[in-house]
Amino acid sequence: MILPVLTTKSITNFFILAIQNITTMGRAFEFRKARKMKRWSAMAKTFTRIGKDIVMAVKEGGPDPENNSRLRAVIQNAKAANMPKDNIERAIKKASDKDTSNFKEVLFEGYAPHGIAVLVETATDNNNRSVANIRSFFNKGNGNLGTSGSVEFMFDRSCNFRINPDGLDPEEIELEFIDFGVNEVFIDNDGMLLYAEFESFGNVQKELENRNFDILSSGFDRIPKVTKILNKEEEEEVLQLIERIEEDDDVQNVYHTLNYQN
Secondary structure (H helix, E strand, O other): OOOOOOOHHHHHHHHHHHHHHHHHHHHHHHHHHHHHHHHHHHHHHHHHHHHHHHHHHHHHHOOOHHHOHHHHHHHHHHHHOOOOHHHHHHHHHHHHOOOOOOOEEEEEEEEEHHHEEEEEEEEEOOHHHHHHHHHHHHHHOOOEEOOOOOOHHHEEEEEEEEEOOOOOOHHHHHHHHHHHOEEEEEEEOOEEEEEEEHHHHHHHHHHHHHOOOOEEEEEEEEEEOOOEOOOHHHHHHHHHHHHHHHOOOOEEEEEEOEOOOO
16 A cells, blocks of 8 residues: 655645634534524523513403403413423413413514614513603604504504415405405415404404314514615615514513615
């Protein structure tokens, strides 16, 4: 067997290649780590939001899902978000405790930079804290917090249900549920979506349950009547403000009139 001749150049190249591989592996690891941390952070935020929904539902209608339609809907959403069963049961038990603080739903309205209307839904046990935080976000983000009713009229409220689409025809479902308030039905990668008027939530939920449809999740939307397109720099400024607002623990949902370019 002929052994390769090791020269200074070949040894140097070997170590350079090894260092490059280690650096590449390190960057890949950091990328995966950052992506995983971001996913965990989003999951933690989702679980916190659902936990508050459970508390409000239990305080309103009791801990028995069979007799509390709002709690049933929240549990469906918790399962759709892959919230562990133990977490759900623990949240219900904690919400039943008289010493557990209740959360109040408070809506904030304002403008981001460049005339973008923003609605912020919160669930808070300390309104003064929420007001101070939200106002601070708007001020630091070159926006301004408005008064009640200043931008809410720019959005239409609706409710939605996601069901298992197996064996179902969206056109037939739309025809059958139009009398219950459903005005749009379509299928995406995650199931069949039914959109209805905000006030029709209870009627649609009851009829879906009566027909034993598999409800995967449900919720509410605020859909802007008119949206606005900005250039990339302006869009980024608005998105930075929205992201800061969404990270606040009291915030449940943020809606806006920005029309994304990408």
